[in-house]
Amino acid sequence: MTSLHWFRRDLRLGDNPALMAAADSGAVLPVFVLDPALWSAAGDPRRAYLVRSLRALDGQLDGRLLIRRGRPRTVLPHLVREVEAEAVHVAEDCAPAGRRRDEAVEDALGVPLIRTGSPYAVTPGRVRTGGGEGYKVFTPFRRAWQDHGWHSPAPDHRAALSKLDLVDGGRSDDLPDADPPEGLTLPDAGEEAALDRWAEMLDGPLAHYDTERDRPDLDSTSRLSVPLKWGEIHPRTILADLARRRSIAADTFRGQIAWRDFHADVLFHTPSARDTSLTAVLPDDSWAEGAEEREALAAWTAGRTGFPLVDAGMRQLLAEGWMHNRVRMVVASFLVKDLHVRWQRGAEHFMAWLIDGDVPQNQLNWQWVAGTGRDASPYFRVFNPVRQGQKFDPDGQYVRRWVPELRDIPGKAVHEPWKLPRSAAPDYPEPMLDHGAERAATLEAYQEHRRR
Template sequence: MTAIHWFRRDLRLADNPALLAAAADGRDVVPLYVLDDALLARSGPPRRAYLLRSLRALDDATGGRLVVRRGAPTEVLPEVARQVAADEVHVASSYEPAGRRRDEQVRTALEAAGAALVETGSPYAVAPGRLRTGGGTPFQVFTPFRTAWLAHGWRAPATGPAPRWAQGVRSDGLPDEPALDDLDLPDAGEAAARERWAAMLDDGLAGYADDRNRPDLHATSRLSPALKWGEIHPRTLLADLARSRSDGAAAFRSELAWREFHADVLFHHPTASWQSLREVAPDDSWVTAEREAAALEVWAAGRTGYPFVDAGMRQLRAEGWMHGRLRMVTASFLIKDLHVAWQRGAAHFMRWLVDGDVPQNQLNWQWVAGTGRDAAPYFRVFNPVTQGRTLDPDGTYVRRWVPELRGIPGAAVHEPWKLPRAAAPDYPERVVDHAEERKVALDAHARRSR
């Protein structure tokens, strides 16, 4: 007997309930990944390259048995099921809108071929949609969601015998990586994720509660790409966190709860991936198309003249990853200082982030924009100078990413315009005045609220 395990966002062998379900009753398992060009086209080179590296690691972990097929899942899955005489295709459920649509189409195509799509587990500790308020409605606000999420709890990590891989199934192999120029991506794959988590438990968790907003300190786990691709499951992390009563463990659990909250909000409001959940500024408050293109260009290149913003944007271009606080500061700058709608910035992030993930990216952008369900109020405008001075007090982070400013010592690096031009002759002038643009944004909001 043979079953297919269709890997999607669960690129790991450990703690994988869907894989165990495929291998149950002594079945041989075909470990399958479908490279769907339509989906790949939407990812930028960093995320495509990271995915290919993660698949290579998965192939190694299966002893070279990973079967890669190129094509549309609705065609590939019935075809492979027929070829290997499998009547079950096992998956972890998808919850984001495009994944749900795809899975319904695949289910129908498989049924026509005499096979079933069997769903077990999800990329979350608690499946999106499961938790409800006392009144039976979806949660709108994070804190009560987290309380209900903690009270609900989650299963222990799944364990079972190693699967027996089916032999001799043709694979198209993995394509070459896209050109990455100078990009330095984080290590991909399950083993790298486990190592990163072990290091976090050993010496990261203790300082996490205090230092997680400090980009100069490397104080966060950098597990977001691993969680995005399912190289490690949040259940595994939560089981380890349960052994600690520290503030760091509680703070980390809370961040994982945000991840689950966003997935839950998107499950109930599928249009939130592109539409504001509420309008906070009138339509005419955004820049014209022509000025928008220029604004996006300087922002994306890290040449706004605000060092903290520019450092974040340059980290993104160099690593395909950006510290979480910088994601907030750079997003706020695009929306409230440059008056560009959040969807444009979210699209840029999705193109460049190796952890680019529809629920997390789009709902976090809505949080910053003030348009989300439980969002920062619109009048919370991040000040790029005070954020920099507080969270990068010695300017180390800025100097790491903005070479033109390396000659300026200490916190003065956050306001180069106060120094003689010769201190940083190659660094751009500020494109806007933050105080003025903040006022423009707040006025627009006030007009909308009237």
């Protein structure tokens, strides 16, 4: 018996239950379908990274990964008939668009579409309240999530490869040219790179994760958001290793996996969260519009706001396709609550540039900062970009790395360059606004909405 394994967000061999289910049934043709709709919707950084990840996976498979370009509902039925496959195996896609696509493919296949596992520790929709609903608050979700538990990892990549009886599917379609934007450096792609990064985390930074994870000046985060987005590593692999580490730091890291599952669960139950605020917090007339919005977005996206921590984060995004999580919160708060630009505009920019751009994580994290989502930060919490810099980048190393105009300013003075003579940083812009005044305007608009 021959079956297809349709790779999607599981670009790895190890800990891949769907791939093992295919292998258990007989010979396997591994295939990736490059959907033009998804390709055109992705930003250049994600396209470039995806091509590199696919090449890494193809290398693991000794060049046997079949690439087909086209719509899955057309490509896969044709391929099934071509190789006389008796089933198509996939990891379940729980996102609204992915579920619709899979239903259309299933209707067209003529053979079973077998779903095994998902990109999450606990598949969205599985953890429910006593009333059978999705959780709206993270802490009780995490308790129920922990109680539900998850399977042990499937065989690793070496064991998986030894088990696979691979079928030759013929000549692959060429992958598109996909260079990252000029000046952007991509991290190493593929399963082996992801496992190496996780091993490095376990050997060092994990021990201090609970105390250092908010420090963008330190290399204390895993940067696994990228391989998790593409499925180059499964969260279950991470959780299995964390289970052997009994510490506050390991539990803090486990909590980040739980947040990832929580956001996917929220989107599963409330698909509108992709684009629509789940809670209204401000009057419609309080948002920037037209030229005001365009000018605000231009300064923010270019990292030219005059607030060093904000600008450093936005420039890191342009240079790496990634940004430290604490800084993501600061730049998001600045856009929404200082510049009065709707969160959807910021989320769109992030999705255009982030290599780890993932709909449930990106949109729901933006809603968290904006105070509009499930278990969100209250809208009246406004991040002070100066104090955040002084607290989490105390010596200014992160700012000086990404804002070269400020490299000659020592220590934490780099967070308030406007207090120095203009000659100290002549090429750096003055602050584009008064944070105190904009914070007051935000709080007044919030109170006005509550009065209405």
